[in-house]
Amino acid sequence: MDPEKNHEINIKQSEDRFRENLLPSLSVNTVLFSYHQERLNVLLLKFGDTGYFMLPGGFIRRDEDVDEAALRNLKELTALENIYLEQFYVAGNAERSTDPVVVEFLKKQGYEKISSWLSQRNVSICYLALVNEKKVKPELNVQFISRYLWADVTNLPPLLFDHTTIIEKALSRLQSDMDQKLLSNNLLNEPFTMSDLQKLYEAVFQKKFTRSNFQRKMLKRDILARVGKKYEGRAHKAPYLYRFKKVKAS
Amino acid sequence: MDPEKNHEINIKQSEDRFRENLLPSLSVNTVLFSYHQERLNVLLLKFGDTGYFMLPGGFIRRDEDVDEAALRNLKELTALENIYLEQFYVAGNAERSTDPVVVEFLKKQGYEKISSWLSQRNVSICYLALVNEKKVKPELNVQFISRYLWADVTNLPPLLFDHTTIIEKALSRLQSDMDQKLLSNNLLNEPFTMSDLQKLYEAVFQKKFTRSNFQRKMLKRDILARVGKKYEGRAHKAPYLYRFKKVKAS
DNA sequence: TATTAATGTATCAAATTGATACAATAAGTA
DNA sequence: TACTTATTGTATCAATTTGATACATTAATA
Numbered sequence: 001m002d003p004e005k006n007h008e009i010n011i012k013q014s015e016d017r018f019r020e021n022l023l024p025s026l027s028v029n030t031v032l033f034s035y036h037q038e039r040l041n042v043l044l045l046k047f048g049d050t051g052y053f054m055l056p057g058g059f060i061r062r063d064e065d066v067d068e069a070a071l072r073n074l075k076e077l078t079a080l081e082n083i084y085l086e087q088f089y090v091a092g093n094a095e096r097s098t099d100p101v102v103v104e105f106l107k108k109q110g111y112e113k114i115s116s117w118l119s120q121r122n123v124s125i126c127y128l129a130l131v132n133e134k135k136v137k138p139e140l141n142v143q144f145i146s147r148y149l150w151a152d153v154t155n156l157p158p159l160l161f162d163h164t165t166i167i168e169k170a171l172s173r174l175q176s177d178m179d180q181k182l183l184s185n186n187l188l189n190e191p192f193t194m195s196d197l198q199k200l201y202e203a204v205f206q207k208k209f210t211r212s213n214f215q216r217k218m219l220k221r222d223i224l225a226r227v228g229k230k231y232e233g234r235a236h237k238a239p240y241l242y243r244f245k246k247v248k249a250s
Numbered sequence: 251m252d253p254e255k256n257h258e259i260n261i262k263q264s265e266d267r268f269r270e271n272l273l274p275s276l277s278v279n280t281v282l283f284s285y286h287q288e289r290l291n292v293l294l295l296k297f298g299d300t301g302y303f304m305l306p307g308g309f310i311r312r313d314e315d316v317d318e319a320a321l322r323n324l325k326e327l328t329a330l331e332n333i334y335l336e337q338f339y340v341a342g343n344a345e346r347s348t349d350p351v352v353v354e355f356l357k358k359q360g361y362e363k364i365s366s367w368l369s370q371r372n373v374s375i376c377y378l379a380l381v382n383e384k385k386v387k388p389e390l391n392v393q394f395i396s397r398y399l400w401a402d403v404t405n406l407p408p409l410l411f412d413h414t415t416i417i418e419k420a421l422s423r424l425q426s427d428m429d430q431k432l433l434s435n436n437l438l439n440e441p442f443t444m445s446d447l448q449k450l451y452e453a454v455f456q457k458k459f460t461r462s463n464f465q466r467k468m469l470k471r472d473i474l475a476r477v478g479k480k481y482e483g484r485a486h487k488a489p490y491l492y493r494f495k496k497v498k499a500s
Numbered sequence: 501t502a503t504t505a506a507t508g509t510a511t512c513a514a515a516t517t518g519a520t521a522c523a524a525t526a527a528g529t530a
Numbered sequence: 531t532a533c534t535t536a537t538t539g540t541a542t543c544a545a546t547t548t549g550a551t552a553c554a555t556t557a558a559t560a
Contacts, residue, residue: 024273025276026373060342060373062344064344065344066373087339090316090340090375121312123276125340210520212538213518215539231526231527233526233527234527235536236536237539238537239538239539443507460550460551462509462510465507467548469508483558484559485505485557486504487555489508
């Protein structure tokens with residue numbers, strides 16, 4: 001059998017399954033932040049050979065909470081579990097689901113039907129998550145996804161749909177949450193030095209902090225526990241190593 | 251013709267229209283705050299004779315933005331236009347759409363079909379808005395809505411679905427936005443005195459502020475313009491009257 | 501004209517923040 | 531071993547902000 005025909009049949013079947021099991025008009029997208037080599041990165045998936053990238057995402061089953069759907073999709077795409085997820089934005093523009101790059105690409109490949117399916121009106125509920133890059137194993141056996149990329153948030157490639165806007169909203173939410181919630185938690189490997197923590201803050205806020213004042217502020221918050229010293233074999237005082245204190249059960 | 255049969259046909263027609271024109275699985279709800287007689291209130295609609303209330307809401311047309319849908323529904327239900335609306339929460343629990351009170355009520359009245367329709371899985375995108383109670387003309391020609399109520403947020407009646415949770419989330423968002431965005435704007439009639447403004451803040455934050463410090467804080471923000479004095483015919487110094495300064499076009 | 505009650509503003513101490521200085525120390529170098 | 535270097539931990543000081551309180555102003559009334 002013609003493999004392409006076979007493929008279209010598979011699509012037809014999955015489309016039927018979609019109708020049965022998934023909520024129509026809705027999807028979730030997750031902005032996965034990581035911190036690696038002093039850069040704040042975002043996980044992106046490359047769409048075919050278009051040169052365009054997109055955020056990981058997926059659909060919502062009829063019997064699961066929207067939050068659960070976000071967690072499940074995250075697990076399916078990256079093998080991550082027990083991750084802090086925060087719902088920060090709804091992408092609800094009527095025109096957002098049609099991207100000429102996607103339509104063009106699919107038509108060129110003969111996927112007229114899939115094209116119209118993927119271009120259906122769709123509202124996306126957007127989450128952000130914070131992860132250690134090394135613990136993420138992106139799943140690439142997904143149609144049209146050719147590779148993945150941890151992209152520096154200050155230097156994003158071209159993105160499909162309104163995903164650039166979504167990432168901007170995610171970053172500003174991350175900034176306003178950074179001080180309150182214990183977000184650094186997921187982004188830094190313990191133990192870490194005060195300097196490590198400061199560099200993370202600087203990557204997130206995209207500005208410099210005064211060292212001594214940053215240290216004072218962090219120590220005063222009573223969230224760090226000193227667990228030793230780090231001897232780097234370099235000619236200076238060894239910095240303390242820290243872990244985050246366990247959050248009190250309240 | 252039997253009026254109830256006739257009614258069911260109307261429902262059938264509107265259900266068909268629903269399928270054609272509206273996004274399935276999705277709705278919007280709006281928490282409409284007002285400030286009246288030193289109380290922070292929320293607009294609620296009474297569901298039949300059940301003793302239960304609900305938030306105003308509606309559906310999203312296939313060709314309109316989610317934000318537009320929220321504005322349109324608000325206009326249809328209250329005749330309000332050009333209102334500050336903020337998306338603050340997504341109610342996405344799988345079980346949220348089924349409320350035994352609603353099911354019971356509709357069955358009792360013989361509306362089996364409508365009951366199952368209204369109980370379909372539904373994700374609600376929630377907005378908050380701030381309005382002058384006197385400018386709101388709630389529309390009561392809506393099926394099952396018997397009356398409306400401006401309910402004190404500190405003393406809510408029983409609510410259907412997860413609407414109590416939604417209002418709690420709305421209040422905490424209102425509190426965190428109060429200082430940044432010029433929200434008082436929509437809640438106070440201009441001109442107002444400093445004491446009026448303070449009472450509004452006290453209703454929103456549900457706590458008292460020290461008068462002199464509140465005044466200092468507000469004056470320093472450079473958002474108020476003095477426009478005269480208020481002679482109340484009472485034995486004390488006349489307070490200044492204020493308006494909000496026009497926001498600079500930036 | 502004195503009294504009263506609410507208002508506008510000043511004041512003072514405490515807490516917070518930004519900038520800078522300085523002491524401590526791990527390793528390299530003479 | 532003593533001195534140097536680089537980085538870290540902490541102290542200090544002024545400027546700013548915040549909470550509490552005091553006091554002066556003033557519109558109506560007795």
